Amino acid sequence: MNAVSIIAGNTFREVIRDRVLYGLVVFALMLLFLSLALGQLSFDENLRLSANFGFAGIHIATIVLAVFVGSSLVSKEIEKQTILTLLARPISRSQFILGKALGLMSVLLVVAFSLSLILSIFLFLLDFSFTVEYLIAVAGVLFEAAILLSIAIFFGSFSRPMMTVIFTVAVFLLGHWVDSLSYFVSKSDSVFFRFVGTGVSYLVPNLERFNWRAAPVYATEIPLTEVFNATLSMVGWVLVLISATMLIFRRRDFV
Amino acid sequence: MTQNKVVEVSGLVKSYRSPMTRKKIEALKGVSFSIYGGTITGFLGANGAGKTTTIKCLLELAFADQGEVSFFGKAGLSNEAKSKIGFLPERPYFYDYLTGREFLVFYGQLSGRIAKSDIATRTQNLLERVGLAHAGDRPLRGYSKGMLQRIGIAQALIHKPEFIILDEPMTGLDPDGRHEVREIIREVASQGTAVFFSSHHLSDAESLCERLVILKKGELVFEGRTDHLMSQVESTWQISFQNPKALSGAPPEIAVATTLDELQTQIDRLRASGSVIRDVGTKKVSLEEIFIRMAFDPKSESGR
Incomplete structure (x- = not known):
């Protein structure tokens, strides 16, 4: 077993044994059950309401996990000085970062797929017609979570957990607003606003491009090229952010 | 000195910026010394003398501004060198969600030096050696300070290192625990391992160490055999x-x-x-008296 998979395995165990995860999973399960109840309130759209609410539950749980656990993933190791014994072993700092990121990404994968499996059972009982879009929608949630996790790890490598959460939440909010921002920029006469707006739209990932949650609910098709481009974009962002984190981490003193 | 040189430190310089005032603080001012195989070397100095900074620079947990370190005859800290080094940091905090056994297996796997099939046996032997066989399956969050220190020493030894660095290994231990750690240190040194340990317990250093490295305000004030130091005074x-x-x-x-x-x-x-x-x-004259003279007496700048 190489160092990356050993660290990833230990990170997976760390998060799985953390009570925060269980609190979050219970919260998501409550949302899923609530989605069933809310569906019953609707006269005509009960299935769509349940599916919408269910996907929102999976989205919130996965994003909160990526942002809040990801923010303290590296800084906790530095604060508690557990990193000292780890880096004294024959592993590089890049392997450490990669291992931590992969460990939490595996947790995100398990949580998102477990919750979507539970939701699919609920929806199956309500005679929901499943298409491949259901899986693509879950993948979209995971792609967004992977980018936000990389952002949290990037900021977490040089700032305190609270600041990291604030920065990452800011990117999350801006990331869902990039399309509107680009629209306003195109309509604006202000050179300054156009300059800043264009800069922000390039610096912040467009998270709305991973939002396919409406497609399975309203039985619309997602073009494969769209999925392919979004996947490339996710891989690009994750690679750039994790590489930047490794670069920052390479010569950092642990005093 | 007939023993093989395991570590050679030459002209280590390290400075920090104070986080509050941004003033430059010189933590190490050209520190040079050597550590030999099968020898217990005590690393002494008052608080703030630069002991932990030196250890961190050795292991590249902090990067020296100047100076060179070679391990096992080769310059720099390669992964091959790291696989032969065991390290216990000062005030160790470990992954408290792991049991003692899982913790040792994790570090055994990371060392890349022991076969997967041997890790379980080695873990059990070490748990027994440090007196924690009864607590091996309990999470570390339930361990006392002394138990954490013992499991920390076990993780430093899990891969049968050729060089171990112990930063304040006696901290938090009761007299029995200190005696046990002294015995472990003697045992690993007798097997040819170079032991480098910093301690505030000078009686431990006096009884254990063949060699001493003493720092004062980031500068080396003594390096050599303990009996030479004692006879100088x-x-x-x-x-x-x-x-x-x-x-x-x-x-x-x-x-x-x-x-x-x-x-x-x-x-x-x-x-x-x-x-x-x-x-x-x-x-x-005890080592404690000599140390106090060296560390605090402005006249005794050099004891080499």
């Missing part, structure tokens, strides 16, 4: 005498002489005053 003499003017049954008084000449003068003076010399004995 002259002993003192204690003269026990009975004062003729003292009440009968009063205990003898003590006079101290620091040189042979002073001893003769003191004896002559006491005899002239009618005192009865009961006993003259030498008093060996």
